[in-house]
Amino acid sequence: MSNVQDQIDKIEAEMARTQKNKATNYHLGTLKAKLAKLRSELLNGPGGKSAGSKDAGRGFDVTKSGDTRIGLVGFPSVGKSTLLTTLTGTRSEAAAYEFTTLTCIPGTMKYKGARIQVLDLPGIIEGAAEGKGRGRQVISTARTCNLILVVLDAGKPLTHKKIIEAELFSFGIRINQVPPNIKIVKKEAGGIGYQEMTPQTKGMNAEVCRMVLKEFKISCAEVILREDVTVDQFIDVIEGNRAYIPVLYVFNKIDSITIEELDILDQMPNYVPISSRDEWNLDELMEEIWNKCNMLRIYTKPKGQIPDYDEPVILHSAKNPTVEEFCNRIHKSLMNSFSHAWVWGRSAKHQPQRVGKDHELMDEDVVQIVKKAG
Numbered sequence: 380m381s382n383v384q385d386q387i388d389k390i391e392a393e394m395a396r397t398q399k400n401k402a403t404n405y406h407l408g409t410l411k412a413k414l415a416k417l418r419s420e421l422l423n424g425p426g427g428k429s430a431g432s433k434d435a436g437r438g439f440d441v442t443k444s445g446d447t448r449i450g451l452v453g454f455p456s457v458g459k460s461t462l463l464t465t466l467t468g469t470r471s472e473a474a475a476y477e478f479t480t481l482t483c484i485p486g487t488m489k490y491k492g493a494r495i496q497v498l499d500l501p502g503i504i505e506g507a508a509e510g511k512g513r514g515r516q517v518i519s520t521a522r523t524c525n526l527i528l529v530v531l532d533a534g535k536p537l538t539h540k541k542i543i544e545a546e547l548f549s550f551g552i553r554i555n556q557v558p559p560n561i562k563i564v565k566k567e568a569g570g571i572g573y574q575e576m577t578p579q580t581k582g583m584n585a586e587v588c589r590m591v592l593k594e595f596k597i598s599c600a601e602v603i604l605r606e607d608v609t610v611d612q613f614i615d616v617i618e619g620n621r622a623y624i625p626v627l628y629v630f631n632k633i634d635s636i637t638i639e640e641l642d643i644l645d646q647m648p649n650y651v652p653i654s655s656r657d658e659w660n661l662d663e664l665m666e667e668i669w670n671k672c673n674m675l676r677i678y679t680k681p682k683g684q685i686p687d688y689d690e691p692v693i694l695h696s697a698k699n700p701t702v703e704e705f706c707n708r709i710h711k712s713l714m715n716s717f718s719h720a721w722v723w724g725r726s727a728k729h730q731p732q733r734v735g736k737d738h739e740l741m742d743e744d745v746v747q748i749v750k751k752a753g
């Protein structure tokens with residue numbers, strides 16, 4: 380373990396020493412590939428690619444207890460525990476049991492009918508300070524979060540933000556990014572085919588592509604870059620086990636800074652100022668959490684009954700989910716007996732509208748599933 384960490388430190392030091400210019404571009408690409416491989420090894424064990432790969436394609440993922448899971452990350456004493464208690468009230472014993480081995484402290488809150496599980500992920504930054512011993516389970520739990528709140532002390536230097544971002548990056552977590560539009564098809568023969576659909580301005584070219592692929596022992600593949608990407612993004616697609624998670628920066632303790640200081644912080648994207656001690660601005664925080672998680676509420680309506688408005692089915696998606704995705708969220712086998720559905724709400728052209736499995740739902744629609752006869 381420490382041996383791998385030593386190698387990582389060495390490469391990071393070499394990269395810091397290397398001046399960035401055209402001549403060193405290829406070398407830096409190779410170093411980045413080496414670094415990515417070592418980080419994977421540190422996370423998953425030698426040769427292992429498994430730990431994170433299962434959740435890489437999360438879309439309508441169902442979390443264990445609750446509809447949505449959010450994780451709190453921050454340096455000691457920034458106010459994570461205070462925030463967790465303010466948001467979730469008393470801690471749930473049942474949920475605590477689930478995580479005894481993780482040293483994650485969970486709580487649950489309800490917002491707009493969704494049960495949101497909030498986890499404190501303490502190991503992450505302590506691990507960063509020591510440079511080793513990051514709890515692997517805490518990291519894999521962080522990777523399953525629908526949203527990460529980076530909690531910062533508004534009175535402390537912004538370098539803390541950078542350190543946390545670097546940590547999350549090294550765990551294979553990509554914050555506030557979408558997966559890059561790159562296609563890589565491995566082949567048996569024929570060498571490397573390289574195509575740019577858009578001119579590359581961030582360091583990619585045919586030679587860098589070839590050298591990075593070589594590091595990953597890929598000698599035959601078709602590569603198509605459909606957008607302007609960085610070498611890091613290219614490596615992300617080769618490794619294929621990245622978790623793309625939205626992040627909100629929560630600046631706590633704004634009760635102890637001046638209005639002028641607050642104005643400066645205000646320029647930052649994805650940021651919410653709060654005081655968890657004085658309970659300032661928590662409404663905005665909840666609304667931002669809701670928006671960032673891309674949650675949709677779909678109400679179910681059993682035949683002949685009024686819809687269940689207390690317990691919506693929660694779906695996560697940046698785009699509108701289909702009726703089929705809704706059914707799969709309720710039960711894996713439901714589609715086998717699906718005939719059609721009745722939909723009331725914003726997605727329906729008339730109320731109700733009879734729809735098939737491909738109909739796209741909108742927030743707060745009401746759906747009644749009709750099963751096949753027999």
Ligand SMILES: Nc1nc2c(ncn2[C@@H]2O[C@H](COP(=O)(O)OP(=O)(O)OP(=O)(O)O)[C@@H](O)[C@H]2O)c(=O)[nH]1
Pocket residue numbers: 453454455456457458459460461462501631632633634635653654655656657
């Ligand atoms: N002024 C002010 N102090 C706060 C606020 N929130 C928390 N604190 C104080 O900050 C200190 C640390 O708060 P905690 O909630 O224990 O912080 P933590 O991030 O959980 O700390 P660790 O458990 O060490 O990781 C406590 O003394 C809190 O009373 C706030 O909004 N304003």
